Amino acid sequence: MTEMTDNTVNESGEKQKPRIATAALCGCFGCHMSFLDIDERILQLVELVEFDRSPITDIKEVGPCDIGLIEGGVANAENVEVLRDFRRHCKILVAVGACAVNGGVPAMRNQFELKECLVEAYINGIGVENPQIPDDPEIPLLLDKVHPVHEVVKIDYFLPGCPPSADTLWTFLNEILAGEEITFPYSLIHYD
């Protein structure tokens, strides 16, 4: 089990809060929405932690962090880059939700060749005008298959669910911030 090291005091002797970063890779943003479902408990959370890169802060680059939460699987070259960057910067990296844990619904495309998927969507798709497969160099290249995050970097904790409920996320964050063992009651373990 990975533990957070005690570096909670900065040079001037002030107590520093643990830093949390979050990212959405190939997911639907549902896990981040579920995170926001902790509702007013977010006020308690910001007392306990400082947010780094996250769609919530709109900070674009991840800095040194204690906890990184990853939503979504790995479907393109940019996902790989962001995930590796998170692994480099976060002491504890957490796979959040079905897509991060096992590829989820996006990984259902693994049943088909990548070309078949592109042709289906951009050439033969219903209502497509001026059919062409997008090839702008700014668009991250798609991977051949969608992968769960643990197939690309080492992951310390897994929170299943599509999405994991706000209570699951809340329980996890409280336990990890308190340095406790991560345990969930039956009602908080779901794959759907």
Added chain:
Amino acid sequence: MSTEKTFKLDGKSIPFQDGDTIMDAALRAGEYIPHLCHNPEFAPHGSCRVCIVDVNGRHMSACTLPAAEGLEVDNSSERIMEQRRNILQMLFVEGNHVCPGCEKSGACQLQAVAYYTRMLSPHYTHFFPKRSVDASHPDIAIDFNRCILCELCVRASRDVDKKNVFSITGRGLESRLVINSASGKLGNSALSASDKAVSVCPVGAILPKHVGYDQPIGDRLYDNKPISVVGDVASANNQQENAND
């Protein structure tokens, strides 16, 4: 003075009769041993290995091991639970089990046993095998992505329905379920919706059509209570049928 024969399961005395397996005696005593390919209505199969227990220091499948006087069976230590989790993780990565996209979710025995063992991730590298869905039958669909090769449908169709609709072919990693019909499709097999074979599948592989979401997610068999309390998918289906009769 009773001459009842017993063995010990997690320290508890479990009575048994000659010919019982550890599983038979435990089920009768109301003790839960996790299992997938076992169904007390059929001869033991011993293929899923989820019912692994430690018996006097050896790891055995409870559904095939004959009960014997004086055995000490460990059914709940963390060591045994971890092995079960590993077996389940292998079952998950070997097929395509996309719970959010499966209409059996919440009433699936594979999922329920995984919840029971506190499995949080598949751990291994996914195979992402390419398998098909056969929806050619008007009342029943089969999604081979989710088949765990428990052979319950094979046993039910052969031994109860007397139709022999299903078989396993191939060996090792090549093993797969096939349909015994001229086209290999379910649509022109002898299967009908009321067959035993349709109600025994522990996962979302064999599915009756048109009822998928009649019972909402959240209210399903394993959504709020563990399998150790509410029991198997097949016995829940039996109760349902009896209630409908």
